[in-house]
Amino acid sequence: MYDQLTTYCLSKKGAVQDYPFGPDPLVMKVGGKMFALLTKAGDDREVRISLKCDPVIAANLREQHECVLPGYHLNKKHWNTVIADGRLPMGDLETMIDHSYDLVLGTLTKAAREAVLLRIDGK
Template sequence: MINSELLPYCMGKPGAEQSVHSDWKATQIKVADVLFAMVHDMENRPAVSLKTSPELAELLRNEHSDVRPSARLNKAHWSTVYLDGSLPDSQIYYLVDASYQLVVNSLPEEARKQLPR
């Protein structure tokens, strides 16, 4: 998988908005102005940084060499997943879904109600 394949999937989430973080050369995907995915290159490889529970982050990092603590975000909650590595595309899509849902669940009720369905 490459970045241009993952970006449309992220943008297909209800309320997803895209911006560019020029300092990090990354595309940030947010819902209600809260980051849930950051698509970028890391070590000249396509990658995405995603939010998870600390327990899932630790499990993924222990089982997959292509999942690492995020270099620029809270390492307890954010992992960088290489898109061209050992994780199957289906698992990457699942992690995007989980990151999005984690962020949506943390939004105030009023913000959740305003999301398109």
């Protein structure tokens, strides 16, 4: 699951991986800002991904799914941590990654956003 999530995050335009906190966790960024944080616990069986989320949607997801928790060591209003253990299908996780990426991309300045898109599209 960890590799699938990493691959999907890196498929987003301008996404890069970083290790600003040491060898773990893996931080995914766009335009220098974090949109996902991935960790593996213990024997690598428990994978968690933290994602930015609209506060109303974040609360709804937590109510609907036991595996969606307030963001661990993050602003709990704007971040969820998801235990990626199969209870949520990969398609749902991808939708949550897309939402996080879009929120973070939207916070970039127009110039930074264009730089991300131009660097990838080559225009």
